[in-house]
Amino acid sequence: MFGYTWSELSSIFVMQSFSGFSLFSVLLLMALGLAIIFGQMGVVNLAHGEFMALGAYTVYLCSEIVHKHIPALAPYYFIVAIVAAFFAAGLVGLFVEWSLIRFLYKRPLDTLLATWGLSLIMQQAFRSIFGAREVTPTLPDWLMGSFKPSATIDIPINGVFVMGLTLLLTFGVWLFMFRSRTGLQMRATVQNRVMSGAVGINTKLVDRFTFSLGCGIAGVAGAAFTTIGSTGPDSGSRYIVDTFLVVVFGGTASLLGTVASAFGIAQSQSILEFFLKGTMGKVSVLTLIVIVLMIRPKGLFASKVRS
């Protein structure tokens, strides 16, 4: 098949799967943030990709600072940088909700326009601050190595690390949504905003928090992104389309749906990419998604509870 032997094919399969893991991680975190915001407030955040880029730039900034001033910490800084990326994106998200988004609820078109404008502003800001050229943080050596379980298979550690981080964060978000009081208030507000107010929930505060949380998760996606690509002002906009695919495919209602759909899209894209040219891989995935959506218009994992 394609001029490869079966054993070569299976090695390629395994390795592309692992490189798919990194893509999966970025897509999943992006989609998680986007879906939380959309599910909660009906806001389609077209600037979501820029929050990812913000996270990536934060990691770059941490890298620069640490390598210049405290090189002793260089092996460990990446962990701290991930946390910093979360808070940087989260805080900017908080400010954006407060200064812009909250005036546009119930006006979806204006929101689209405003968040698109915001994405342009953020891109320009990145360009002014970090320059038009792509930047790469210096990643610690331990992150750049690889396992070699057999002669033909090479598994990058950063892919495994980023995937672990993603699963941890996803689990954390799940715990937060289903075990904390704020999570409960978020779920109540999604289901019935008016009634949530009438049982004493400050839904505007819940909105602000949700938007900020979604942006913070995008920031972590950006941190994960630095392990597979270099960051430029328009890095975010290149991921936003794939992220929307994941959300549409998985449905906004279920975490499992988002995970499965991010996994499916990242893996098929990454494996197909090896055999077809990059764009062909994308087109095939897109075709597959369109077919699935025709069969299951509400996404693969629409939830069923009578109201």
Place this chain on the structure above:
Amino acid sequence: MLGVNNIDVGYNKSRVIHDMSFKVNPEEILVIMGRNGMGKTTLLKSLIGILPSTSGSIKLGDQEIAGMDSYQRVRSGIGFVPQGRMIFPSLTVTENILSGARGNVAQSTWDEIYALFPVLHEMRKRKGGNLSGGQQQQLAIARALVANPKILILDEPTEGIQPSIIKDIGRALKEIRNMRKIAIIVTEQVVSFMMDVCDRVLVMERGRFIHEAYRDSLNSDKIKALLAV
């Protein structure tokens, strides 16, 4: 307790409640009777702030609440049980109850709720959406109670509910009033339920009160006549 003065409420241009004033006395169960479309729900929505009144004042004790958001009114002491229950369908029974609470719910409050509505204890892990109408009604009352309201407002709590559970709900309302010493406003169309629970009744027609009677001078035939078309 609650003093409503000269409020107007409506949807866009159409006014439904006209210059309405009334008082609720402490520890009183006030039943507001009226046929469909007379403005009961509109009035209660304006009390909880879902549909704010456009003029007049609403005082809870000494506090003016007419300009507040719903959640602030709840925190000031209004508990709301809407028409159609409006429980959160995909939250569990326990989560539905917790959604109404600020901070932790004391064990004594759980005990009180489960004593009032034992079925909620059995169903506590079920999703709200999978409960029967009567169970959902009890859940909606429990959800309002955990916020420790000074006044509880219920919109047609017997609508679409089987007779045996209607009795339970009537008993629960009287017990809540007696135990918690709070005031209760209930809107209704069912005269027998009103006769069971009320201390006072007001009859509403097209956004105005047309009749008032206290329990000891109440004539149920007269009220039935007023409700007949």
